[in-house]
Structure formats: structure tokens, C-alpha cells
Amino acid sequence: MTTQRFPLPDVGEGLTEAEIVEWKVAVGDTVAVNQVFVEIESAKSLVELPSPWAGTVTALLAEEGTTVDVGTAIIEITTDAPAGAPSGGSSDAPAAAAEETSGEGSGSVLVGYGTGDGAGGGRRRRRAAAPAAEVEAKRPTSMSGTSTSGAPLDVDAPAPAPAAPAIEKPMASVPAAPGAQSTRVLAKPPVRKLAKDLGVDLASVHPTGPGGIVTREDVVAHHEGAAPKSLATYPDDDRPWLASGTVSQDGRQTRVPVKSVRKRTAEAMVASAFTAPHVTVFQTIDVTKTMKLVARLKEDRDFADVRVTPLLVAAKAMLLAVNRHPQINASWDEGAQEIVYKHYVNLGIAAATPRGLVVPNIKDAHTLDLLGLAKAIATLTSTARAGRTQPADMADGSITITNVGIFGTDTGTPILNPGEAGILAFGAIRKQPWVHRGKIKARWVTQLALSVDHRLVDGELAARYLADVAKVLEDPARGLVWG
DSSP: OEEEEEEOOOOSTTOOEEEEEEESOOTTOEEOTTOEEEEEEOSSOEEEEEOSSOEEEEEEOSOTTOEEETTOEEEEEEESSOTTOOTTSOSOHHHHHHHHHHTOOOOOEESSOOOOOOTTSOOBOOOOOOOHHHHHHHOOOEEEEEOTTSOEEEEEOOOOOOOOOSSOOOOOOOOOOTTOOOOOOOBOHHHHHHHHHHTOOGGGSOOOSGGGOBOHHHHHHHHHHHSOOOOSSOTTSOOGGGTTOEEOTTSSOEEOOOOHHHHHHHHHHHHHHTTSOEEEEEEEEEOHHHHHHHHHHHHOGGGTTSOOOHHHHHHHHHHHHHHHOGGGSEEEETTTTEEEEOSSOOEEEOEEETTEEEOOEETTGGGOOHHHHHHHHHHHHHHHHTTOOOHHHHSSOOEEEEOGGGGTOOOOOOOOOTTOSEEEEEOOOEEEEEEETTEEEEEEEEEEEEEEETTTOOHHHHHHHHHHHHHHHHOTTHHHHHO
16 A cells, blocks of 8 residues: 655646645545546636546645645545556656646636645645634633722633634624623713613713713714614625625625735736736727628528627637738747747637636637637637636737627727737627718717737737728628638
């Protein structure tokens, strides 16, 4: 019998840590080779890790909800194999596990956008409640002293209160427990009666009357201040983004640690905004012909199994425009002081997921026809909604589109996805008065906004690229000529 310890692998893109989301096994369970035993969350995605060994789980070395460094052992499995050799034949457990998990594609809903060796220590984790036995051992049995009135005091100390639940509501002050001794509070009988009726502990009221006397106004103000407030949002709603937070005593705030996708997104956006000088150009266009094309494609038998939207036509328009203006399909290499021109287009689709904003991309999108592009967007969207976009799906993007119009937004000034030179915001499509062939008519109109890296893209290039995207959306038949 051999005991094997599985270190957390780097599941892609040089990530240095991950959170243990859910153990799929327990101590004493039997596992097979390639059986998924844990689900982890990196800064980019949810990943399931398979076991490289067959055997029995003897220890789980990290609790759910803790963040561990790459290289830190997270599970112990007893096997019949020689030490260090996985039952499946590979002798490199971490590499095998990383290879097993990083190959799957999977992440989100179309909209806005969208890393040590620490074995034995170095993990950052939430504070867990101490075991019951430990709490009992540390509990003081009593404390002695003297009250302010000089009377001896001997009170059994209560057991430490259990950890507060994640969501709690504010409570009004209540009177002190009967028999509790405290300093005499100065207040007139009517004020004492008012405090009793309102359930206010006079000892907790700040006095403002002469000589430190508590007034009627003091009691009323204290009562109103302690009463539950009307909140714009309610902590006890089923809101997953609040689940890991801590509610303030008055119930008016929830503090949530910054981690995972939100942390990665923040780092990427700050780096992009303060590294690449952004410039944004806008154009308002008539997309009535695009809307008619979308309606026809929805009736086409070949497109019966895919969702056809104006975003599909906009994505195709971007690819056609890149072919006419390849300089926009580039990135800036600060270290090498080089401009990298890409001879392929990995089209990013900014996506909003329950875990945050991500930007997976369609590899070699320039090789796809309209139907192939529609299927690729559908696949990207379904995996995004499942929350399983892999790091490889978000790597090496070329240019991105973000569908800000899905929520009725007319336009915006999008921030570049790091490593790219352009991002197009596609706004809401509305029927508006428009001059068409010399007459004012109701036409389908939208706004486009293109942000570019001004180190790579001059204003003229940005304007010409955006104008070509607009031309295809105004008249999709132009794509037959440019394609």
C-alpha cells in the first residue's frame, strides 16, 4: 500500500492559486483513475480535477471555500501502486491532471466583458470555526470582579456564540436582562416609562440633558436609530453574489471578498485602461436590411438549429472588415518592443456569467461561414451559461465584440481586452425616424462604438474600420463582394 498526495496543478495560463469549490469524494471513498474528485475555481473558470490514481481517499487536505497555491497537496489517496506512480500508468500526476482538465472547452451570456510551490503551507483560507472540543477547552468558566456600585460580581460566562449566519437582519435595542447591575441612569419617570414601552435600554442611550440626564428626545432618537431601515436591496434575497459576504450589524451592507473572476477582471481592466491609450469612435447606422436578413435566416432550414440574431451579422461584419484592414488585428509587445500582427482572427465575444465577466473567443473565426459562425457563437454561449469557460478558450484573442444592446443600452466606451487592439460595442436596435431616400421613415437604427489602442491604431484606421463594419450592417449583401 502506498500513500499518494495530489498537489494542485496549474490548470492553464500560469495561474498560481485556486479555490476549492466542492469535494466530489469523502474520506473512505474509493476512487478510480480519471474519476473527478474535486471542483476548483481559478481566477478564470471552474475546473473539475480527475484522480490520476485508483485507491481509497484517506484525507482531504483543504476545506471547501479555501484558496490554495499551485503545488499545495489537496488530497491523500492510498493505492496499491508503487510510490509516485499513478495507477493509470503516468508518473506525473499534476501534469496528467492539468492536461486532463485544460483540454475541455467550456463559459457565459452575451453582453459586456468581460494567476508557487506551497506544499504544506502558503494557502489563504477563510477563518473556520474551531472544533467544539477546542472551544470547550478555551471557554472561561467564570469571571469575578466588582460592579461600579461596589457590589461583588460573579457571573458564569456563556459559551461563545456560534458564527453569525451569512445573512442577518438588524434588531432594535432591548432592555437589559432582569437583575443585571449597572450604573444608575438619570431620567425622569415619564422618560423611563417611554423607554420601557419602546423596549429601549436606558443605559445605551446617549444623554443630552443638563447634568447627563436622558431626555424624551434622546429615547425617541435612539429608538428610531436602532429600528430596521428600509433597504434598496435585501440581504435575504437569493443573490449568489452576496452568498460569500459578511453582513454588517445593521444589515445595511454586505462585504464580499474580491476573488476569482471578479478579481481577474478587475486586474485585467485596470492594466488595460492604464497601459493602452484608449480612443473611441462612434457611428449611428440604419440596420433595417440586417433585420430583414435575420428574419429570413430564422426561416431558413439550415439555420433551424441555431439562434440567429443581429449580433451574428455584426460579428461577420467585423471579420470582413479585419480582412480589409489587417493592421487592426495586432497587439503591442512591451517587453520586446514589437508590434505583433496576427494572421488569424480569434473573435472574442464578451460575456456576462453568474461568476463575472469573461471574454472567450472563437478560434480562427475568419475561416467560418455564416452558419459556422452561428454554431460557434451558440457553443460559446451554452458553455458560458454553464460557467465552464476554460482558460484556453480565453487565451490569444484578436479582436472583441460586446453586445451592450441586449439590456437596452444605446452605446458605451468599452475597455480593450488585454492584448488586443480593438473592441466593438454593439448597441440596442430601435425603430427611429430616419431619412431614407429623401423621406422620413421609421427605420431600425443602432449605434456602434469602437475602442482602439492608440499606440497601434491611428484615428484614420479606426474610422475606416468602423465605417466598413457599418457598411455591411447597412447592406449585408456587401459581404458577398468582400467575402
